[in-house]
Amino acid sequence: MEPFKNTSDQNTAREPLIGAESSSSFGEPTPSFSSDAKELATDVVDKAKDLASDHVSDQREKSAGEITKLANALHHTSEELGDTIAAPYIDKAADMLDRLSGSVRDGSMSDAVSATKRFARREPLLFLGGAFIVGLFAARFLKSSERSESGDQGVLGPGRS
Secondary structure, eight states: OOOOOOOSOTTOOOOOOTTOOOOSSTTSOOHHHHHHHHHHHHHHHHHHHHHHHHHHHHHHHHHHHHHHHHHHHHHHHHHHHTTSSHHHHHHHHHHHHHHHHHHHHHSOHHHHHHHHHHHHHHOHHHHHHHHHHHHHHHHHHHHHHHHHHTTOOOSSOTTOO
């Protein structure tokens, strides 16, 4: 038996793959492969940026809506308090929350943070009072969410009589 003979000419150059240009040495990407990869990466990054921007816009709109609800609740509370000492401060906090809602809706996040910092420096007592009120509303919201998720088991809760 004769060993396997290669009938092709060993000096024949390999033909490049379809759509690819030949490279000067083995292992280096071809110019069209590099440009295709860069273009694909750019497209992926652009799509990711668009998705992130859409998500941030949606969250900004939701946040602005929640701040508006809080401002409306404070306006209502101020009206109920009538001519008490706290009413003007609560009303002023509600007005500021209305403005914050508009800036969240229309501005960038960095603008909102810097405006909040400026307000906290300018009106520290009002800022702390507002933070306290927001904390109370948040605690109330979390308690009501917890109760509704557990199936509204009543005021006393399970195992109590």
